[in-house]
Amino acid sequence: MRGTDWLITTAMVLSMGTAHALTADELVAKNIEARGGAEKLHAIQTLKLTGKLVVNGQFELAMMQISKRPAMYRNEASLQGLTAVQAYDGTQAWQIQPFGGRKDPEKLSADDAKDLAESADIDGPLVDYKSKGYTLDYLGTEDVDGTEAHKLKLTKKDGDVEIVYLDPDHFLEIRSLTQRIVHGVEQVNETDFGEFEKVNGVFLPFAIESGPKGVADKPQKISFDKAEINVPADDATFHFPANAGAAK
Template identity: 65%
Template structure:
């Protein structure tokens, strides 16, 4: 073999090895990613100090053709109430940490109805003020770092979260700011596998904590997704437990 070719070959191998070693050195650990996510949100102290969060805005559905007024209240340790209003009617979904109920006037049902264990699964996740990574051990979840994956042109950090109820969420963190940009949740509802993709963006600081003001979600692969646009948010407002 030509000596020059041999030299080029080994130089190339050395460069590839050095590049791989550099990438490995730069790759954060799972604990570091969680810590960076907490810090990016505002820090552990600010998160603990946020006891309730009230948001108002609009819900956009039917590929942008229909807008509803939107209001949501969250309260620790895991309560949430969401309202969707149009033409004098208001749909309600609420969860008090144990049970959920709903009012569905757009389906002709104006009295409160108890929600099934499967139907409250999205509410249980929505009730998390901090997101799925903060206090994951206390929530009895397990987490795993799966490397990086492209999210609409962004090489995001991908973390798998296995919740104690069996639901799985894949959390994608922005590589620069370490905030969630997408959450893909897999769950079984009414005997069928369901995949829900949620894109979050437009973070603003409320009560010392960064929260997303744009949340777009729907079944994975479905172009008709609903979008929530927050116009106003308030931290630590007084909340009566009776609303849940």
């Protein structure tokens, strides 16, 4: 490369670096576009994912989770003939935890339901964040395992906070950090996303790892091997069983 070519190239690079810093809303728009676009995302009425859950590197469970608009969610984790269930019907959350010796369904408190209610959001927190009553702030960039990721802060109506980290090249979520108050105590949970695959024109993460903030080897690791969009899902699947006993 000739000297003048090098100078021109350098000037162009410097210009690109100082030209226009992305705003929070521009980053959200890029994220939505990268995932497949608002139209394709809004067209998803149900999303079913199947795969496996590994807990503490020791226990491997068959995993299934399904979401349905407007705000329903159910997940199942099975091992040795037992199946744990957690579900949310848009109002009430409930669970069955046979691994803890509780085989009957039990209703969950509003605080305990927060994670399930957020999982019911097929679009994710950034899409239509204003209509959800969230406020959004751009906090610059932060190192995420060697990547200078864009850092977006969502403050929710109840005061809970979610930090979403976007890859600077592809603008897909690579990490989220949730800060919520549960039973008067702050809980901070970190989730990493990876192995994105395109399904019906929409990119979905097929690898999800979660645990307390700062833990290098996260205790829960999910790997999906199948994603199905707009499969039939009966609303009864998400409701507290009608024949169950009174909530404990």
